[in-house]
Amino acid sequence: MSLVVEMRVAVEAVLVASRLCQSVFKTLVLGESLAKDDKSPVTVADFGAQAVVNALLLKHFPDDPIVGEEDSKDLKSNTALSGRVLGLVNGVMESKMTTEQMFNNIDRGNYVGGRTGRFWTLDPIDGTKGFLRGDQYAVCLALIVDGTVELGVLGCPNLPHDLSKPDGECGSILVATRGDGAFQRSLTSDIMTRISTTRVENPAETRLCEGIEPLHSSHATNGQIMAHLLQNSNNHSPTNIRMDSQCKYALVARGDAGIYLRVPVSSTYQEKIWDHAAGKLIVEEAGGRVTDILGRELDFGSGRTLKENEGILATGGTVLYDKVYAAVKSVVKS
């Protein structure tokens, strides 16, 4: 399946949304974020980024439904906030929209998903808490066809090009289409460079990355899994990288980290498809393997959530995967 046009449009949409997020961060004032029903934060940038990506997808692919994280409910009841979002959106879009069109664009993300047909899935800001801290976050867009992720784009505006130089140049877009490998470019140049996961097969020679929020995944279990993996190793275990958002998939895809583990803390939380679709494809196309912690393929055809899966296990290469999976199996009693 040729997805040349889809890739071009998706990269452009993620770039425009990333620029909007960057401009918001410089001017974000107190009161420009809300707490959602689940108590997670949402900012003017989350709404704005969803409005611009959905508008660009609508323009080029009017028949494609979208599974997006946000909806306009809370924005509609807050005139000051919706005015601010409209200003941001029209600041980056060539064709300007009205408030009503902006609400409609945001709400085009209300698709239920499913096993058949083609749809997009969007997380306008993944890692909103990281964004608010001035830390890592990602604009995440993927195309799913008959339950399979065919195209993934991750915009990581604060991700250092070289992880060993955190104060150096930042901002990467990672892209993959199924079967064609994974690539990255900077926010400012359209030159794409191929990326690949680590070739290291010894867990002691690579690093684990995990989320920062202890309520999203278990740091303690990760510690036990790594201890199990390194029990016969004389090497010092390198420190874990803690980072918000799908930037963790970017680290594995680029070989900065060998392992990403997300062991659930809550038995009721279902991972959302927009939190994993792009990252999973990019890691796999870079040479890695991504499953849930029970070794099952991620099921992107089961609706808006990954309700058939538990947690995430992503690694570079299959030999490393097999070792980490064996360790997970002996540590995690489901």
Ligand SMILES: Nc1ncnc2c1ncn2[C@@H]1O[C@H](COP(=O)(O)O)[C@@H](O)[C@H]1OP(=O)(O)O
């Ligand atoms: N209880 C939870 N368990 C796991 N992940 C969660 C939970 N609540 C929110 N998330 C989502 O986890 C992702 C961040 O993961 P991490 O902690 O690894 O950075 C975000 O998509 C966040 O949603 P949101 O997009 O609203 O920020």
Ligand SMILES: [Mg+2]
């Ligand atoms: Mg959120």
Ligand SMILES: [Mg+2]
């Ligand atoms: Mg989000």
Ligand SMILES: [Mg+2]
């Ligand atoms: Mg998210």
